[in-house]
Amino acid sequence: MRPSVDRPSGDRPSGDRPFAERVVDAVAAIGPLCAGLDPSTAVLDAWGLTDDPAGLRAFGALCVEALAGVVPVVKPQVAFFERHGAAGMAAFEDLVAGTRSAGLLAIADAKRGDVGTTVEAYAEAWFDSPLAADAVTAHPYLGFGALAPMVAAAHRTGRGLLVVVASSNPEGRALQEATTAGGASVESALLEEIASVNRDAGGPLGGVGPVGAVIGATRSLPTLVGLGGIVLAPGVGAQGASAADVGRLVEGCPPGTVLPSASRSLLRAGPGGLRDAAARLRDELAVAIR
Amino acid sequence: MRPSVDRPSGDRPSGDRPFAERVVDAVAAIGPLCAGLDPSTAVLDAWGLTDDPAGLRAFGALCVEALAGVVPVVKPQVAFFERHGAAGMAAFEDLVAGTRSAGLLAIADAKRGDVGTTVEAYAEAWFDSPLAADAVTAHPYLGFGALAPMVAAAHRTGRGLLVVVASSNPEGRALQEATTAGGASVESALLEEIASVNRDAGGPLGGVGPVGAVIGATRSLPTLVGLGGIVLAPGVGAQGASAADVGRLVEGCPPGTVLPSASRSLLRAGPGGLRDAAARLRDELAVAIR
Numbered sequence: 001m002r003p004s005v006d007r008p009s010g011d012r013p014s015g016d017r018p019f020a021e022r023v024v025d026a027v028a029a030i031g032p033l034c035a036g037l038d039p040s041t042a043v044l045d046a047w048g049l050t051d052d053p054a055g056l057r058a059f060g061a062l063c064v065e066a067l068a069g070v071v072p073v074v075k076p077q078v079a080f081f082e083r084h085g086a087a088g089m090a091a092f093e094d095l096v097a098g099t100r101s102a103g104l105l106a107i108a109d110a111k112r113g114d115v116g117t118t119v120e121a122y123a124e125a126w127f128d129s130p131l132a133a134d135a136v137t138a139h140p141y142l143g144f145g146a147l148a149p150m151v152a153a154a155h156r157t158g159r160g161l162l163v164v165v166a167s168s169n170p171e172g173r174a175l176q177e178a179t180t181a182g183g184a185s186v187e188s189a190l191l192e193e194i195a196s197v198n199r200d201a202g203g204p205l206g207g208v209g210p211v212g213a214v215i216g217a218t219r220s221l222p223t224l225v226g227l228g229g230i231v232l233a234p235g236v237g238a239q240g241a242s243a244a245d246v247g248r249l250v251e252g253c254p255p256g257t258v259l260p261s262a263s264r265s266l267l268r269a270g271p272g273g274l275r276d277a278a279a280r281l282r283d284e285l286a287v288a289i290r
Numbered sequence: 291m292r293p294s295v296d297r298p299s300g301d302r303p304s305g306d307r308p309f310a311e312r313v314v315d316a317v318a319a320i321g322p323l324c325a326g327l328d329p330s331t332a333v334l335d336a337w338g339l340t341d342d343p344a345g346l347r348a349f350g351a352l353c354v355e356a357l358a359g360v361v362p363v364v365k366p367q368v369a370f371f372e373r374h375g376a377a378g379m380a381a382f383e384d385l386v387a388g389t390r391s392a393g394l395l396a397i398a399d400a401k402r403g404d405v406g407t408t409v410e411a412y413a414e415a416w417f418d419s420p421l422a423a424d425a426v427t428a429h430p431y432l433g434f435g436a437l438a439p440m441v442a443a444a445h446r447t448g449r450g451l452l453v454v455v456a457s458s459n460p461e462g463r464a465l466q467e468a469t470t471a472g473g474a475s476v477e478s479a480l481l482e483e484i485a486s487v488n489r490d491a492g493g494p495l496g497g498v499g500p501v502g503a504v505i506g507a508t509r510s511l512p513t514l515v516g517l518g519g520i521v522l523a524p525g526v527g528a529q530g531a532s533a534a535d536v537g538r539l540v541e542g543c544p545p546g547t548v549l550p551s552a553s554r555s556l557l558r559a560g561p562g563g564l565r566d567a568a569a570r571l572r573d574e575l576a577v578a579i580r
Contacts, residue, residue, distance in 0.1 A: 040407055079404060079411035085420040086380035093376050109408075113429065114369060114401055115459045117330055117554075121369035130375040139403065141431040141454060143461025164431060169405045171433025178468035178476050186468050186476075264407075 019105075019135050019160030020208040020230050024256035026072030026105055032256070032289050033282035034107065036234065036263025037063050037076040037095070043267050053087040056080075060095035066274040068102035071282060075232070075261055076133075078110040093130040106133035107232065111164060113139040115146045123153035135160030137214055137232070144193045151197060154210040160230060161211050165190045168216030168235045191227060198228030208257060217241030217249060217260055225252040233258060237265025237281070243288035250289060260285050309395075309425050309450030310498040310520050314546035316362030316395055322546070322579050323572040324397065326524065326553025327353050327366040327385070333557050343377040346370075350385030356564040358392035361572060365397040365522070365551055366423075383420040396423035397522065401454060403429040405436045413443035425450030427504055427522070434483045441487060444500040450520060451501050455480050458506030458525045481517060488518030498547060507531030507539060507550055515542040523548060527555025527571070533578035540579060550575050 016022070039059045041051045047062070049055035060076070067074055081092035092108075099106040108131065112122045126136040127150070135154075138147055140163055147163065154161040166176050166187040176187045184192065191213060198209030212230035215221060218241045224231060233249055235241045241260075250258040262281055269277035306312070329349045331341045337352070339345035350366070357364055371382035382398075389396040398421065402412045416426040417440070425444075428437055430453050437453065444451040456466050456477040466477045474482070481503060488499030502520035505511060508531045514521060523539060525531045531550075540548040552571055559567035 038407065038411075040411060077404075077408055077411070079402070079408045079415060082415040082421070083411050083419060085415070086376050086383050088415075088419075089379050090376035111404055111429075111431075112369070112401070113431075114367075115457060115462070117328065118367055118369045118399075121328075121330060121367070121373050125369060125372035125375070125378075129373060129378075131372070139401075139429050139431045141401075141403075141429045141462070141465065142457050142459060143463070143465060145461030146459055167405060167432045169432060169436055171435030172405070172431070173433070174470050174472075174479065175431065175433060175465075175468075175476050178465075178470045180464050180468045182464075186465050189464065 016158045018158045018210060019154070020210065020212070020257070022105060022134065023073065023160075023230050023259065024208065027256035027259070030069070030072045031282040031286045032258060032260060033071045033278060033285055034073040034075050034232065034259040034261035035063070035067050035071045035266055035278055036109070036261050037074055038263045038267065039080045046268070047271050053084050053091045056084065056088055056091035057094055060091065060098060062271045063274065064095070064098040064102045064104060066271065067278060068104050070275050070278050071104070073105040073107060073259055074099060075107040075109050075234075077263070078108055089131070096131065096133045099133070107135045107137065107160070107162065108133040109137050111137050111139045113142055113147060115142050119147060120149040123149045126150070127153040127157045127159050132157075132159065135162055135212070135230075137162045137164060139164050140190055144190055151211055155201060159210075162214050162230065162232050163190065163194060163211060165194075165213040166215045166219045166221060168218040168241065187221065191221065191224065194229060195227050208254065215249065217246050220249055224250070227253070229257070231258045232261060234261040234263070236260045236262040236285070238263065243284045246285060247288035258289060306448045308448045308500060309444070310500065310502070310547070312395060312424065313363065313450075313520050313549065314498065317546035317549070320359070320362045321572040321576045322548060322550060323361045323568060323575055324363040324365050324522065324549040324551035325353070325357050325361045325556055325568055326399070326551050327364055328553045328557065329370045336558070337561050343374050343381045346374065346378055346381035347384055350381065350388060352561045353564065354385070354388040354392050354394060356561065357568060358394050360565055360568050361394070363395040363397060363549055364389060365399050365524075367553070368398055368400040379421070386421065386423045389423070397450070397452065398423040398426045401427050401429045403432055403437060405432050409437060410439040413439045416440070417443040417447045417449050422447075422449065425452055425502070427452045427454060429454050430480055434480055441501055445491065449500075452504050452520065452522050453480065453484060453501060455484075455503040456505045456509045456511060458508040458531065477511065481511065481514065484519060485517050498544065505539065507536050510539055514539070517543070519547070521548045522551060524551040524553070526550045526552040526575070533574045536575060537578040548579065
């Protein structure tokens, strides 16, 4: 297993600071909102686009154009591109390149995870291939420790790894609230493992390290304050979380480390209304989080 | 949520019987072994192939040629193709097409999983796009119930969904053995949820339904016997499980429903030795399972 604190700076994209620092800076400059990009059949239809790789490309270009400078971060959901197989994934690569040109940070919502050499392969895919955005999400069903090669790659490349910890959907509660042998819930034990890696990583922001957590915006977890990483909080809007919910969730977290994320509630504004819808929600969240 | 027992047969590949029945038939005809196809940099190097999409394509073609008629099922690990981005995924699509032409069943080891419309998108990707093999693996971190759209798609298309339940790696034990509110462990509760879906599905084999489980071959779970689905048991060979371990794991499971899987221990035989290595291990497992 590779060490998690080894970070030869030569491997990092030239001039880039680590993901967590770039998020904090961008949130300070623009505001606290991550725009989820979910090009489902329904969304593409509503936008007047074809449900094929060309439609996915057009969707991505429209989103980048509407959102650059308006939100700090976008989160394309990889599954919606994968619907069209390898050709859809090529459209995803183009979207990632487009966000980079536009100065938008991008989180690839892929929820990858496995063990051993397979995690090393995922680290290659999501930190060192044309799929690599500024961060990627992962799932910990096979153990957070099994993700070590992705943690190491995040550190080495200055990218971020966001681990799914607690989801808002009712089907996830039984597993995530189950009690581990140490007495903590699965989700609390995971937060402690992540916090420990971030403490080891140190960093100029006093411990905002390369590993973050994905926490449904309607959840509330007392141990979140000491995480030392970025918190991605999906579920604002269509999935039922209000700006006030987000405010409660992130109370005590360092400024700029929380990214509330909305998708359908923004995308239903259409390509013409997306920019204004995002600006409005961003400003509402800025008030709630402050 | 789509119903899990709705199966309009017109949507299924013409003439195909459901995945579980095809596995049982193929194991009866050939023997009990799934060959894991993991084209890491190290494997491609050892095989004299380039670590690029062309090398992945050559690897896939060599494996199909060596293994057709020798093993019933292959399990390409998607992560190793994703290392090369969309171009790598195109090589994966070619491998899936190659297995189909050769009459080899293929399980896409992708471990996908999420909630809501994202799971619907994964169902499109892995049951209805060029990526679709005969089955796909999924992870249940967001709850087995959240996978319902994939369960429904498996049923509708005659393909299989194999849910990761218990892994052999030490990092996975804390989560998978955690105690749910009902008193059962996470892994046991999952097996019961899967068994329930398979009971509802019925089927001519007396309850071998569309949902299976992935259980590390060194594990032992008393509730496996009533699963009513295919059991994929990776970890034979390089990961430490012996044929005898597999025999203990599957005691009492219906004939042909268990697929022990080996990868590195086969691939290290090289393209010239793969066929013989697979035949030897298959025969050894046939004795241990009987």
